[in-house]
Amino acid sequence: MNIVGAVRQANRPGPPEDSIRLRVASGATVFVAIGACASVGELTRAQALGAVALIAVGMAFSYRTRSRPPGWVKVVVAVGAVAASVRFFHEVVTPGAGVTSVEGPLTVLMTEVLVLHSFHVPARRDLMFSIGASSALMAVAGAQAIDLRFGFYVVAWSALGLWALTEMWRAASGGGRASPVGLTAAFLAMATAAGAVFLVLPAPNVAAGAAFLAKEGLGGSIGVPGALAGDSGTPAQLARAGSPAGPSRVGGYLGFADSLNTALRGAFGNTLVMQVRAQRPSYWVGKTFDTWDGQNWTQVQPAHSTRRLNELSPIVLPVADGDIPLGQPDLQTFYIASFTADLVFHAESASELWFPRPNVFFSRDGTIVSPIGLGQGSVYTVESQVPSSSPDQLRTASGGIGLPVSVQQEDLQLPHPYPRVQALAESITARDHDTYDRMQSLISWIGRHTHYSLDIPPLPPGADTVDEFLFGNRIGFCEQISTSLTVMLRSLGVPAREAVGYVPGSYDPITDLYQVHADDAHAWVQVWFPGYGWQDFDPTDSVPSANPAPGSVALHDIAAALRHVPWFPLGGTAVFATLFLLVLWVRRTRPTTWAERVARYAERAGRRAGRRRRPSESLSEYARVLDRLTGNESTRWYPLASRVEENIYGHRECSPDVQRQMIRLAKGIRGSRRSFRHYAPNRAP
Amino acid sequence: MRPTRPLAPMVAAVLVLFLWWVVARNGGSGWVQVLGDIVFGALCIGILGPSLVLARTKVWVVDAPADCVAGRPVVLHLRCSTRLRVRPLVPPGDETFARPGNETGGTPVTLRPERRGVFDSVTLDIASAAPFGLQWWRRRVRVALPTPLHVAPRRGRPDAPSLRQSDEAGEVANRPHRSVGYPRGARPYRPGDNRRLMHWRATAHAGELMVRELERPMAQPLTVTVVLPADPEESERVAERALGTLALLFERGTEVLLATTETTGPVLAPVFDRRGAGRRLARAVARPGATPTVGAIEVTR
Numbered sequence: 001m002n003i004v005g006a007v008r009q010a011n012r013p014g015p016p017e018d019s020i021r022l023r024v025a026s027g028a029t030v031f032v033a034i035g036a037c038a039s040v041g042e043l044t045r046a047q048a049l050g051a052v053a054l055i056a057v058g059m060a061f062s063y064r065t066r067s068r069p070p071g072w073v074k075v076v077v078a079v080g081a082v083a084a085s086v087r088f089f090h091e092v093v094t095p096g097a098g099v100t101s102v103e104g105p106l107t108v109l110m111t112e113v114l115v116l117h118s119f120h121v122p123a124r125r126d127l128m129f130s131i132g133a134s135s136a137l138m139a140v141a142g143a144q145a146i147d148l149r150f151g152f153y154v155v156a157w158s159a160l161g162l163w164a165l166t167e168m169w170r171a172a173s174g175g176g177r178a179s180p181v182g183l184t185a186a187f188l189a190m191a192t193a194a195g196a197v198f199l200v201l202p203a204p205n206v207a208a209g210a211a212f213l214a215k216e217g218l219g220g221s222i223g224v225p226g227a228l229a230g231d232s233g234t235p236a237q238l239a240r241a242g243s244p245a246g247p248s249r250v251g252g253y254l255g256f257a258d259s260l261n262t263a264l265r266g267a268f269g270n271t272l273v274m275q276v277r278a279q280r281p282s283y284w285v286g287k288t289f290d291t292w293d294g295q296n297w298t299q300v301q302p303a304h305s306t307r308r309l310n311e312l313s314p315i316v317l318p319v320a321d322g323d324i325p326l327g328q329p330d331l332q333t334f335y336i337a338s339f340t341a342d343l344v345f346h347a348e349s350a351s352e353l354w355f356p357r358p359n360v361f362f363s364r365d366g367t368i369v370s371p372i373g374l375g376q377g378s379v380y381t382v383e384s385q386v387p388s389s390s391p392d393q394l395r396t397a398s399g400g401i402g403l404p405v406s407v408q409q410e411d412l413q414l415p416h417p418y419p420r421v422q423a424l425a426e427s428i429t430a431r432d433h434d435t436y437d438r439m440q441s442l443i444s445w446i447g448r449h450t451h452y453s454l455d456i457p458p459l460p461p462g463a464d465t466v467d468e469f470l471f472g473n474r475i476g477f478c479e480q481i482s483t484s485l486t487v488m489l490r491s492l493g494v495p496a497r498e499a500v501g502y503v504p505g506s507y508d509p510i511t512d513l514y515q516v517h518a519d520d521a522h523a524w525v526q527v528w529f530p531g532y533g534w535q536d537f538d539p540t541d542s543v544p545s546a547n548p549a550p551g552s553v554a555l556h557d558i559a560a561a562l563r564h565v566p567w568f569p570l571g572g573t574a575v576f577a578t579l580f581l582l583v584l585w586v587r588r589t590r591p592t593t594w595a596e597r598v599a600r601y602a603e604r605a606g607r608r609a610g611r612r613r614r615p616s617e618s619l620s621e622y623a624r625v626l627d628r629l630t631g632n633e634s635t636r637w638y639p640l641a642s643r644v645e646e647n648i649y650g651h652r653e654c655s656p657d658v659q660r661q662m663i664r665l666a667k668g669i670r671g672s673r674r675s676f677r678h679y680a681p682n683r684a685p
Numbered sequence: 686m687r688p689t690r691p692l693a694p695m696v697a698a699v700l701v702l703f704l705w706w707v708v709a710r711n712g713g714s715g716w717v718q719v720l721g722d723i724v725f726g727a728l729c730i731g732i733l734g735p736s737l738v739l740a741r742t743k744v745w746v747v748d749a750p751a752d753c754v755a756g757r758p759v760v761l762h763l764r765c766s767t768r769l770r771v772r773p774l775v776p777p778g779d780e781t782f783a784r785p786g787n788e789t790g791g792t793p794v795t796l797r798p799e800r801r802g803v804f805d806s807v808t809l810d811i812a813s814a815a816p817f818g819l820q821w822w823r824r825r826v827r828v829a830l831p832t833p834l835h836v837a838p839r840r841g842r843p844d845a846p847s848l849r850q851s852d853e854a855g856e857v858a859n860r861p862h863r864s865v866g867y868p869r870g871a872r873p874y875r876p877g878d879n880r881r882l883m884h885w886r887a888t889a890h891a892g893e894l895m896v897r898e899l900e901r902p903m904a905q906p907l908t909v910t911v912v913l914p915a916d917p918e919e920s921e922r923v924a925e926r927a928l929g930t931l932a933l934l935f936e937r938g939t940e941v942l943l944a945t946t947e948t949t950g951p952v953l954a955p956v957f958d959r960r961g962a963g964r965r966l967a968r969a970v971a972r973p974g975a976t977p978t979v980g981a982i983e984v985t986r
C-alpha cells in the first residue's frame with residue numbers, strides 16, 4: 001500500500017457510533033476539563049460557558065448526522081482549526097502582545113478545536129479524540145493549579161473518563177450491562193498502577209521553559225519607592241519596626257522591616273503566606289542585616305537607597321557583594337497566597353528574575369524589593385545559583401575572590417567588645433583549625449547547651465541579647481540563637497551576617513509545592529567563605545539537603561495519618577459490621593422451605609464427598625449418584641429427593657410432621673461421617 | 686495470546702506519556718504528574734488489562750447438536766465468564782459477541798463447517814478489549830463439545846449404477862419397501878416405530894397404541910464400498926458422491942451395508958438412514974497407502 005492509500009485507510013470514516021451514553025460521557029469529560037481550565041483562570045467564564053454550550057449543540061448535531069455526516073462540516077472544521085492555529089501562533093510570537101506564558105493561548109486554541117470537532121464526531125474514534133483532547137486541557141489546567149481544590153476536577157474528570165472508556169468497551173462489544181465487579185477491579189488496578197508510578201517517579205522538576213510565570217496579584221503601589229512594605233493591613237502599607245507595644249508585622253514576624261529587634265518575638269499566625277515550586281528546598285531569603293547594636297539588627301545600606309533595575313523579564317540581577325555564583329542553578333516560582341512583605345524572596349544568590357513589573361530595587365547585599373505590594377495572586381519566578389559546596393571544600397576554602405574591605409568591616413562589626421563571648425567561642429573552637437569546623441563546633445555547642453522556646457518574656461531595655469542568651473538561662477528563639485552564633489563568629493574574626501526569610505515549608509507531594517506559612521518565618525546565619533561566598537547555616541535547625549521524592553513524602557504522610565487513626569473504635573465498628581453482614585447473608589441464603597432444606601443437605605453431603613451437583617442434574621438424578629457413591633442401604637437420598645420433587649413439581653404437600661421427618665432424615669444422612677466411606681474419587685460417575 | 690494490531694495504541698500511549706512528561710518538565714506541577722499517572726494507569730489497564738482478562742476467561746459449550754452437514758450453518762450455545770468476541774476457527778463460523786449471563790441457553794454461535802469430519806471440540810478465537818476498549822487481545826482456545834459433532838458431507842451427485850435391471854421380459858420382481866413387509870401380528874408401540882405401521886383397530890381393542898409387526902423385508906442388502914483418496918479435496922468430493930448414492934438407495938428402500946475405513950480400521954456395518962450414513966462418512970478416512978486423487982464407490986450385492 002502506498003502512502004496515499006495508507007492515509008486514505010487511516011482517514012476512512014469509522015462506523016457510526018450509536019451509543020448515547022458514550023457521547024454523554026465523552027461530552028461530560030470535555031466539560032469538566034473546560035471547567036478546570038476556567039477554575040485556574042486559563043479561560044474566562046464566558047469562554048467556558050460558550051464552549052460548553054457549543055459543544056453540547058455540536059454533539060447533538062453529530063449524533064443526528066452520524067450515519068451520513070455532511071461533507072461541508074468537515075471542511076468547516078478543518079478551516080476553523082487552521083484559523084485557530086494561525087491565531088494562536090500569531091498571538092504567541094508577536095512581541096509586545098503581553099503574553100507571559102504559552103498556556104493561556106494554548107488553552108484557548110484547544111478549546112476552539114474541541115468546539116469545532118464536536119460538530120463532526122460520528123464515530124467511536126472521534127469520541128476517543130475528544131477524551132484525549134480533554135486530557136490535554138486538564139494537563140494545561142493542572143500546570144497552573146497550585147492547591148488541592150483542583151483535586152475535585154481531577155476526581156471528576158477521572159471518573160467521567162473511566163465511565164467514557166467503559167462505555168467505549170460496551171459499545172465495542174455489542175452493548176449489555178457492565179459487570180460491577182469487573183469495573184471495580186479495573187478501577188482498583190488503574191489506581192494501583194497510577195499510585196505505583198506516582199510513588200516511584202521523582203518530582204517533575206522544571207527543566208525548560210520559554211517564559212516563566214510572573215503575574216501581578218492584589219497588591220497596589222507603594223508610597224515610597226524601594227521602601228519595605230507589607231505590614232499588617234495591606235500589602236502596600238509601609239513596614240514599621242517592631243515595638244513591645246505593637247508587634248504587628250507580616251504574619252507577626254518582625255524581621256521584614258528596616259530593623260530587627262531581637263528582644264521581641266512577634267505573634268505568628270498560621271496563615272498560608274505563599275507556595276513555592278522549586279527544584280530543591282532552600283531557605284527563602286528575604287533580606288540580610290549586617291549591623292548589630294546589641295539588641296537590633298540593621299542594614300548599613302538602607303532599602304530605599306537600592307539600585308533600581310529597569311528591564312523586561314527576565315531581569316538579570318547583578319552579583320551581590322561577596323556572592324560567588326558557582327552553585328547549581330535552581331528555579332523557584334513563588335505563588336503569593338495571602339500577602340507578605342514586598343521583598344522578593346529567593347534561594348541564595350539570585351541571578352535572574354521574572355517579575356510582573358519591569359523595575360525592581362536591588363541592594364548590594366542581594367536584597368530585592370518589589371515596586372508594588374505583593375498580595376494574593378502575585379506570582380514571580382527566580383533563578384538562583386544555589387551554593388553546593390561540600391564540607392571538605394569549605395574546610396579548605398582559602399584565597400579566591402576576597403570580600404571587599406568595606407563589606408568585610410561591616411560583617412565583622414560589633415557594637416562593643418564581647419570578652420565573655422569571645423572567650424567562650426575560643427574555648428569551644430580551641431581544637432579547630434578552619435572556619436567550617438569552628439562554626440560546626442559552635443553550632444554543636446549551641447545545640448547541646450541552649451533550648452528553643454517562643455514563650456519567653458521580652459528582654460529588658462538596654463540588655464544585650466547575646467549576653468542574656470549565652471550567659472543567662474540559655475532559652476531563646478531563632479533570632480537570638482542565630483544572633484549569638486553571628487556574634488561568636490565575628491568575635492573570632494569570621495565574616496557573618498543575619499539573614500531573615502522563610503524556611504522551605506512543608507512539601508505537598510500532590511501539588512509539588514512547598515507550603516510556606518506565616519510561622520515559617522525564620523532567621524539564620526550567613527557565613528562568608530573565601531572562594532565560595534556566602535553560605536547558609538542554621539543553628540536552630542538543619543535543612544534537608546535533597547528534594548524529597550513525592551512518593552516517600554506521601555508514604556510518610558500516610559504513615560503519620562495511620563498513627564492517628566482511632567483503631568479501637570474503628571476495629572470494633574468493623575467487627576460489628578462484619579457480624580451484621582454475616583447475619584444478613586445467612587438469613588438471605590437460608591432455605592425457606594423444607595424442600596429447599598433437604599436439597600441443601602443433599603448438595604452439602606455431595607460436596608463433602610467431592611461430587612458437586614451439576615447444573616443439568618435434577619435432584620433425583622443427583623440423589624441416585626449420591627446413593628451409588630455411598631453404597632450403603634441405610635443412607636438413601638433418592639426417596640427423599642423424589643418426595644421433594646413431588647412437592648415442588650407435583651404440588652403434593654406433605655403434612656408438617658412428614659416435613660419435619662424428612663428434614664430429620666436428611667440431616668441424619670448428611671451428618672453421617674461414614675456415609676461415603678466407600679467413595680473413592682477415581683470411581684466418581 | 687497476542688494483541689491485535691498493537692502498534693497504533695502503543696505508539697499513541699508512548700506519545701501521550703511523552704507529551705505529559707514534557708508538560709510536567711515545563712510546568713513542574715505536581716498536578717500534571719498526578720494526572721499523567723492517572724492517564725498512565727488508564728493506558729496500562731486499557732492496553733494490558735485485556736490480556737489478564739483473557740487469561741482468566743473460561744468458555745464452555747452448553748449445547749451443541751451431534752450432526753450437521755458441511756456447508757450448512759449449525760448453531761451451538763456457549764457460555765463464558767466475561768464478555769468476549771468469539772470467532773470459530775475450527776470448524777469456521779460467524780463472529781459474534783458472547784456475554785456472561787444467567788440465560789439458560791447461552792450465547793448462540795453459528796458454525797459453518799466446510800468439510801466433513803468429527804469434532805470433539807471447537808477451536809475458538811476469543812478476543813477482549815476489556816475494560817476500556819483501547820486494545821484488543823486475542824487467544825485461541827479449544828472448547829470440548831458435550832457430544833461429538835459429526836459433519837456429514839454434502840449430498841453429491843449419485844455415483845452408483847442403476848441396479849434396476851431391464852424388465853423387457855417382465856421377470857424382474859419389484860422389491861418391497863423396507864418398511865413394507867408381510868404382516869405377522871401386532872405389538873405395542875415403541876418409540877421410533879413408523880407411524881404408518883399403526884394398527885388402529887388393534888389400538889382401539891387394546892386401549893394402547895399398537896403397531897403392525899412385519900416380517901423381514903425381502904430385499905437383500907447392497908454393499909456400498911467407499912474408498913477415499915488421500916487428497917482432502919478429492920476425498921471430500923468422493924464422500925459427497927457416496928452420500929448422494931446412499932441417499933438414492935435409501936429413497937429406493939434398499940438395505941445398505943456401508944464399507945469404509947476409519948481411524949480404527951475397516952468398518953462394514955449396515956446404515957439405515959441418511960443421518961447414519963452421514964456419520965459414517967464423517968468418520969471415514971483414506972486407507973493407508975491410498976492413491977492421492979483417485980477414489981471409488983462400489984455398489985455390490
